Amino acid sequence: MKVFVFNGPNLGRLGSREPGVYGSGSHADLVRLCETAAAELGIEVEVRQTDHEGELVGWLHEAADAGAPVVLNAAAWTHYSIAVRDAAAQLSAPFIELHISNVHRREEFRHHSVLSDLATGVIAGLGTDGYALALRWLEAHGS
Numbered sequence: 698m699k700v701f702v703f704n705g706p707n708l709g710r711l712g713s714r715e716p717g718v719y720g721s722g723s724h725a726d727l728v729r730l731c732e733t734a735a736a737e738l739g740i741e742v743e744v745r746q747t748d749h750e751g752e753l754v755g756w757l758h759e760a761a762d763a764g765a766p767v768v769l770n771a772a773a774w775t776h777y778s779i780a781v782r783d784a785a786a787q788l789s790a791p792f793i794e795l796h797i798s799n800v801h802r803r804e805e806f807r808h809h810s811v812l813s814d815l816a817t818g819v820i821a822g823l824g825t826d827g828y829a830l831a832l833r834w835l836e837a838h839g840s
């Protein structure tokens with residue numbers, strides 16, 4: 698089984714970006730964490746990050762066409778992008794909405810997600826460990 702992990706805008710800045718909120722690990726560290734977890738689970742993972750909305754939409758189309766499970770941290774787009782929502786709606790395999798921070802303990806505008814009602818499940822507030830947990834769940838349940 699191959700799982701896609703898609704990370705949205707500003708997540709390439711992990712490590713230097715608001716470390717009190719997002720931790721001190723870099724995006725490269727997050728890629729390593731996912732690859733280590735996937736190897737332990739005996740699955741394949743591909744982790745990508747983009748600051749360009751259209752690129753994420755294209756990646757979601759690719760995952761939809763492949764019937765592949767997705768871990769999606771759409772970052773700020775979570776809160777307002779109908780284009781990302783419409784692309785996520787085309788996924789047929791499970792997808793997990795993920796946030797490193799607990800968005801419900803933060804500003805009001807982060808409390809709403811345009812993705813949550815489409816997602817199979819939502820993980821928020823567990824730091825980057827949430828990615829390993831999401832991969833473990835998908836290995837057990839994801840097609």
Ligand code: DQA
Pocket residue numbers: 706707708770771772773774775795796797798799800807
């Ligand atoms: C985030 C939370 C979003 O509100 C924010 O815009 C992000 C990251 C998280 O992982 O906690 O960029 O998705």
